[in-house]
Amino acid sequence: MSLTIYNTLTRRKEEFTQLTEGFVRMYVCGPTVYGHSHLGHGKSYVSFDTIIRYLRYIGYKVTYVQNITDVGHLLGETNEGEDRLIKQGKIEQKHPMQIAEEYTRSYFEDMDALGVQRPDISPRATGHITEQIEIVKQLIEKGFAYEVNGSVYFAVSKDKEYGILSGRNTDEAESGTRVDVKSEKRHPNDFALWKRAEPEHIMQWTSPWGLGFPGWHVECSAMSMKYLGETFDIHGGGLDNQFPHHECEIAQSECLTGKPFVKYWIHNNLITVNGQKMSKSLGNFTLLKDLYKKYNPLVIRFFILQSHYRSTLDFSEEALQGAKSGYEKLLNTVRQIRDVLSFEYRDLNQFKTQNPNPETILLTKFKSDFLDAMNDDFNTAQAIALLFDLGREVNVGLSKNELSIETLNAVDNLFSELGGQVLGIIPSNVDTQSGEGNQTADLMQIIVDVRAEVRSQKLWSLSDKIRDGLQKIGITLEDKKDGTKWKRQQ
Ligand SMILES: [Zn+2]
Structure with a gap:
């Protein structure tokens, strides 16, 4: 049986064929680093880690890129609120880049504990501003984007394929959207590629449209195509990013290059608590660091992998x-x-x-x-x-x-x-x-050493008492020429 993958783009399982035989180029949306990782992050990155481990195990040479979002991911469902890092910086009274640094470190610490192997490349959005500006410039030149008052928006109506991933067409999305009369966008579904920065906005860069910062979606197109090429094999991410984030990535990338962006889209389902999505914004999350106080991280990895990545996993x-x-x-x-x-x-x-x-x-x-x-x-x-x-x-x-x-x-x-x-x-x-096992081995060594001392003093009844006591709790001692060995009874 050859490898089949459920492709969200075609909504069916497909046989996996690579763009270049033997090589797999894969991108997964990484974390927005403004808080410690919770179990939901654990599910996502353990699932993709296992997919990559398996691809490597069956012989593919995988290049795995996973970004770090340190700018442009705004609060709110429509991604139009305050920058998440700037907001956290105000709460902790730190510069947003300090927030990014601390939580990036924390993220890798938590993932290391879960046995998640590090990506081959972990590009930061703030390290790729030039590439993002270049994409925005070209999209304007090609007529897919427009500038208003120092911000640039992607014109969704110009892209005939928009909705291909999520199945949402623009008319349908529009009917449920309240049109903000003050919005500078031409259409409510248009999304920001570049945002004008207000003077108090700490994170800002110069651009052909004045001081500003990139929109969230454009970073993933910029960084994936820079390291994996204009068309690559697999793009992964959480189901909650399918729309609008991934839909927007496809729109801006394919309008830019005129080529297919990604062959297989893989979406990981969510952790739920009493049937509701676990998320930072809903406040019903459990931090991995808190779980590690009570559980071996590999128990958590096991818990995650006991369900299929496309199923929800209810936490309790x-x-x-x-x-x-x-x-x-x-x-x-x-x-x-x-x-x-x-x-x-x-x-x-x-x-x-x-x-x-x-x-x-x-x-x-x-x-x-x-x-x-x-x-x-x-x-x-x-x-x-x-x-x-x-x-x-x-x-x-x-x-x-x-x-x-x-x-x-x-x-x-x-x-x-x-x-x-x-x-x-x-x-x-x-x-x-396994944590507990390590201590057991050390304790047993102490007991074996003490018993050897007891035996050297010919205190046979005490020596037997130790052996019999261990026997009762399921551990057998064997006295051999080169010393005493212990083993668990079956
Ligand atoms: Zn992304």
């Missing part, structure tokens, strides 16, 4: 608790396998076989099912369910002592490849990254 403490216990169960299976591989059979040559045994053949089938799930529009929910199926089979095999060392190694490799490299939920070092 109970749902997250459920994800936590599911995740621990999966991780425990991996721990057991690695414990066995590192301690129990290490010296037992009789477990070594040369030919693939039946279990290994089952693993080939398992892997192809996993790839089918991911090839079906990145169905991570199904992929995780398959990891649990594998875990169940391994647990049964371990309890009956039926698995060879080759099989266990092959299973471990599969968990590392599919659960680690692709889904990013199984760390390469389970004990050191």
Whole structure:
């Protein structure tokens, strides 16, 4: 089964073909950096990270660009209010660029914890003002944009294709819009490419139309085309950006170049709280930093990937608790396998076989099912369910002592490849990254050392008391020539 992707542009799943064979050029709208990231950001960037990890895993050379919006994203549904960074700067009594710097750092910190790999390029909107001005100039020259009092607007009526992504046509959108008699726009749906700056507006640049700042939509066209070319493979973003942001990106880019802008549009669905979108403006958001105080960030990643990226994911403490216990169960299976591989059979040559045994053949089938799930529009929910199926089979095999060392190694490799490299939920070092596990290992080392001391003083009953006590809570000690090893009972 080859990779199929649901393309919002055509509203159906399509077989994935690249513009240049073997290479994928991909852009995802990044955060507006005026606050710490909440769970909604986590869902979006974990979903796209997993898509990119998978594309790389199946052999594509991916160039991934994700911008940082540090100017021009205004408040309000129609993006006509105050600049978000300037407003936050007033609240914190800081320069907007300081706000941008601090929250950009915070964003990457939070994403690193979630195992989100960094983009290849993270361009800042304020670092690409020249490119944005150039696009605006050319759009005026080509007759798609007009200037009024130092601001420039895109004339939506000039673009016959406007509405192609969202399915909204301009007449339909207009009927629900109150026409502001004072508006300088020729049509209510026209959008700003460049805005005149009032004297008190801190972020402003010189342009052919006077002092001003770029509109939000134009930055993504400027930065994506600069680094990925005028036509590229995939553009991603949150479903809430489909209209107007992405519709406007298509309009201005295609009118500028006369070429198709993007081949596949991928939209990630939202986190909801009691059925309502989680967002900063609605005030019903939970910060990732707050969740990290209670949960291993990889539990949150697991929670996100348990649903398909195009589905909404309803957040509640109970749902997250459920994800936590599911995740621990999966991780425990991996721990057991690695414990066995590192301690129990290490010296037992009789477990070594040369030919693939039946279990290994089952693993080939398992892997192809996993790839089918991911090839079906990145169905991570199904992929995780398959990891649990594998875990169940391994647990049964371990309890009956039926698995060879080759099989266990092959299973471990599969968990590392599919659960680690692709889904990013199984760390390469389970004990050191699961938080609780790391402490357990350290505690066990202390106990083992104390018991060795007790034994050297021939205090046998005390030594047995330690061993028996651990046995009761599920940990077995094995005294070997080179020291004492511990393992969890199955
Ligand atoms: Zn964007």
